[in-house]
Amino acid sequence: MKRGYLLTFFILLTATIYIAKLFHLQVSGMDDDRNLLQSSTVKKIYTYPERGYIYDRNGTLLVSNRLSYNLMIVPREVKPLDTLEFCKLLKIDKNSFLRRYRKAKKWSSRLPSVFLPHLSKEDFAYLQEKMYQYEGFYIEKKAQRYYPIASAANVLGYVNEVNDETAKKNPYYHPGELIGTTGIEKQYEKLLRGSKGVKYMQRDRFNKIIGSFKNSMYDTLPVLGQDLQLTIDSELQQYGEALMQGKRGGIVAIEPSSGEVLSLITMPSYDPNLMIGRLRSKYSVQFFGDTINKPMYDRSLLAQYAPGSPLKIIHGLVGLQEKVIHPNTSFYCYHGYRYGAREKEFMGCHCDIYNAPINLRKGIAKSCNTYFSNVYKRVIEKYPTASEGMNAWNKHLRSFGLGDYLGYDLPLGSKGLVPDAAFYDRWYPSKRWRATYTISNAIGQGQILTTPIQLANMTAAIANRGFYFTPHFLKSKYGNSISDTIFNKAHQTSIDKKNFGPIIEGMHDVFRTGTAKHVRLKNIEICGKTGTAENFVRVHGTKHQFEDHSIFVAFAPKKDPKIAIAVYIENGGFGSTIAAPIASLMIEKYITHNVANTWWENKMFTTSLENIYNKQLKIRQSKSESSKK
Amino acid sequence: MDLPLILLYLTLVLFGWMNIYAASISEEQTLILDFSTKYGKQLLWIGLSFVLILGILFIEARTYEKFASIIYIASLFSLFCLFIFGKKINGATSWYSFGSFSLQPSEFAKAATALALAKLLSDKQYDLKLIKNQIKTFIIIFLPAVFITLQPDPGSGLVYAAFFFVLYRENLPVYYIAIGLVAIVLFVLTLAFGLQIVLTCSWALLLLFILYLQFYRKISLKFHWLKIVTLFATISAFIFSVDYVYNHIFEQRHRDRFNILLGKNTDTRGVGYNTNQSVLTIKSGGFSGKGYLQGDRTQGHFVPEQHTDYIFSTVGEEWGFVGSAFVILIFTMFVLRILKLAERQKTTFSRVYGYGIASIFFFHYLINIGMVIGLFPTIGIPLPFFSYGGSGLWGFTVLLFIFIKLDANRSYEL
DSSP: OGGGHHHHHHHHHHHHHHHHHHHHHHTGGGOOHHHHHTSTTEEEEEEOOOOOOEEOTTOOEEEEEEEEEEEEEOGGGOOOOOHHHHHHHHTOOHHHHHHHHHHHHHHOSSSOEEEEEEEOHHHHHHHHHHGGGSTTEEEEEEEEEEOSSOOOHHHHOOEEEOOHHHHHHOTTOOTTSEEEOSHHHHHTHHHHHOBOEEEEEEEOTTSOEEEEGGGGTTOBOOBOOOOEEESOOHHHHHHHHHHTTTOOEEEEEEETTTTEEEEEEEESOOOGGGGSGGGHHHHHHHHHHOTTTOTTSOHHHHOOBOOOTHHHHHHHHHHHHTTSOOTTOOEEBSSEEEESGGGOEEEEOOOOOBTSEEOHHHHHHHTOHHHHHHHHHHHHHTSSSHHHHHHHHHHHHHTTTTTSOTTOSSSOOOOOBOOOHHHHHHHSTTOOOOGGGGGGGGGTOSSOBBOHHHHHHHHHHHHTTSEEEOOBOEEEETTBOOOOOTTTSEEEOSSOGGGHHHHHHHHHHHHHTSTTGGGOOSSOOOEEEEEEEEEEEEETTEEEEEEEEEEEEEEEOSSSOOEEEEEEETTOOSTTTTHHHHHHHHHHHHHHSSOOOHHHHHHHHHOOOHHHHHHHHHHHHHHHHHHHO | OOHHHHHHHHHHHHHHHHHHHHHHOOSSOOOTTOTTSHHHHHHHHHHHHHHHHHHHHHSOHHHHHHTHHHHHHHHHHHHHHHHHHOEEETTEEEEEEETTEEEOTHHHHHHHHHHHHHHHHTOTTOOTTSHHHHHHHHHHHHHHHHHHHTTTOHHHHHGGGGHHHHHHHTTOOHHHHHHHHHHHHHHHHHHHHOHHHHHHHHHHHHHHHHHHHHHTSOOOSGGGHHHHHHHHHHHHHHHHHHHHIIIIISOHHHHHHHHHHTTSOOOTTTTTHHHHHHHHHHHHHTTTOSOTTOOHHHHTTOSTTTTTTTHHHHHHHHHHHHHHHHHHHHHHHHHHHHHHHHHTOSSHHHHHHHHHHHHHHHHHHHHHHHHHTTSSOOOOOOOTTTSSOHHHHHHHHHHHHHHHHHHHTGGGOO
8 A cells, every 4th residue: 555655654754863863962963072071970170279368558468368177978978976975066956967967968968068167277176086986077178268457348358158149140150169249359359269270080870080081181270369469558447447436437548649549448347257157147147237337338439428618629629720710819708608589598607707808728728618609609600501510510520530430449339429410400490590509519518429439539639739540459469560551540630730739728728727727747748628518317207407427638748648538427527526637647647657646546546426326316216116106 | 473573572672671770770789670679670560561462362363353342442431430540640640559559541542542443444334535434533533532631641642643644544535644744834833933924924825825826727716715715714723723822721831841842942950951961861872872881871860750751861871872773773673564564464453453553653752762862842651662661561562462463363364
């Protein structure tokens, strides 16, 4: 029958297709050895290089490694044991023992897994002698980060064990390896970690290793982690952290001639040694869960505050550059500034120079609100429309790095806010706003927001008389020179060099006759500017005025500046009461390595704002409770 | 008795057992006759199947024809009773449980259906060109298939489609096969390319076909509007229904199986794990394999269900291309031998029966090996004589040896 051949045809067709497919799979697809490297019969053994050390600018060791010891278990090899004694030895209870044992067994009964991680060196020495009694358990050594000085945690960051998700995204990592999670550890992860070496070993069917795979021809050697030197001055950093005890806020100090960050302090902070090993899980919950003190929140980089009076320096510069004032332009102040329709609005001023001409230098030294409101108004009104004036003002401020991430080498940052015409067009949809609508910007209190590092960078640009270098934290890689030129390029501001002279004189007067004369130094000429930012907080619909923020920016010495610094203390009151002394002490410490001003030093060490913070917290809490009712 | 066929059978059974041994051996070496192990049990089933063979050969050949209807009805009854007394294993109520021992009636229903079909078609008055007879035939095939699909064991239900080869051979009008093939092609294309493209393309093809008829064959379309509209409507409706069934009736796990095959899903950890592991295992065998009991992926139990549905991957790893091609060749020779014997039968009953079981065997290894080497979606049916399981082995043995008995008897028939 002819019809019978259909099935025969299909049978032969199937045989042909299947044999062809098998040939493709098993014969022609087999020529590549590299596929074998992925085979489950080849075991990869990794050799981990030591993670690079981190030093400060003077060569002080900040981060090193320490061996940690993990107790490993191979459940199949475990023989009956005296559980009680074993638990006592490990300082765990019996339930914990059973839970760990079951977990390991569930994962694999013949492969080793971690039974108890991160034993201390002391525990290890003790356990090592007893271990022979317990078959199926052994101790494995592993390197762990160690911080000889418990300081600069926000700069250094910490390392974490890689989780499954990260390992999936980045094939270099396997779960359980170390990876930099924040700070320098994250930013320079590739340099610090080096790269692991791999040995390919042949396994038999019982997963036992029977020798190297193809005579080690595919093996690679580990590359050592790179040691890094930071621009941080550890001595200054620690001193700043000590001064900040009991206060909240940030200090940033920069070397103006290079953009190197000398210290980056945020308070409250944490002890980096608590974020390693066995302690981490406990403390990270505590640290990240502390929503009141926020120790993991880097205020020096992230917190966006109103800049307050230090912005008056910039307004002076912008006024000179836009030629709406000259150094001798004078305004009169009558305990404040009247503006608006028929001068109904009033902004108070504390300069106490009643009905006498105030020039630019005096205006800065005494921080006169009236003076800079006039300057600001003139700048905005110089142009045909307020929009154009606002955008010109915005451009000048941006050239100082305000409203910008700055591009420094830490994986954290805030942009801040420098409003422009489009911003106010959104606020006033009629678009009929004028200079006086935004007059609060004149004294750094309007919509403008800056971070402490932006303020420090701004001060550095003033110290340099017109340019700044991108702030950065990496000074050198030991054994290798830095090839990144982005840190060596000067950023020009939009202000001509000659306009800085009178402004800097004004800033110098702040220490001679002005708001910071109580903390002047005998042998160092400091130029600075105090700031006091009012602080309104809206709690469940009602507006509260909390304590003012205390602000200070300064650079020193006046000739050839070595340090530019910004100090921002939350709820610290006037700029001159807390921020100015701290800045002065920091400058003295950095330049002379020795503080003669011990009275202020002791006062700052002991000043605590905890009472104020607690009072504010109570207001927030009581309000939230009453709103619940 | 046909010696080549029996030798092929013995080769398959023996080689199959060797691979079950390799796939289920554990580290603790035990005796081959340890009935607590999979390979020990399978050896027992093989031994008992020889008893079964003796029984089958002992019964007079005529009896099978005479009692075909009763066997078929009894088999249907046993499938039906599963819904009441059946035991659930791996999600399907396909088993009768007798203590520690379970029996799967669907493995024997194939033989019963083949017998009933042979009996029906052996009537000389029976003409498959009549619609009435076609329907009767389809009911005989579909009843057990529907019962089995409802267990639910759709893979084993699908096997009954193999009987269409027999019907075609016995003069079922050719358009049934053509329609079936078109339906399969449209089904696969719709899944692969989506509703719109396939719909547009098929309309364009139909239009070309009509234009061809109109202008080259000079067949006036005036009188065939109804036919043309029906053709368009049927094809469109089919494509729409495929899309609907796939997206709304199928469960995600079914869709996943198709998507993996069509390359739309590359997840090798979840749904694609079995297929991926089995293909890798076969691939790792290379040309000559790693040697018997030396397959590290088999010994490491990388492929799930390796001793049952995925047994072919063991062959691929330990015996390499040589071994796996050998198995395919043996199966091909085995089926072709049955076909050759079937064609030389003097009675329609024996011929239809032989053709039926050849189609069944062919379908089984087509789908099973196709799935294991990644050419077919995951459809869980066993590889005859290879996969672990007593019911399967006995079912296939019964299927085969009834035919061997029929064939041995042919000289006595008229």
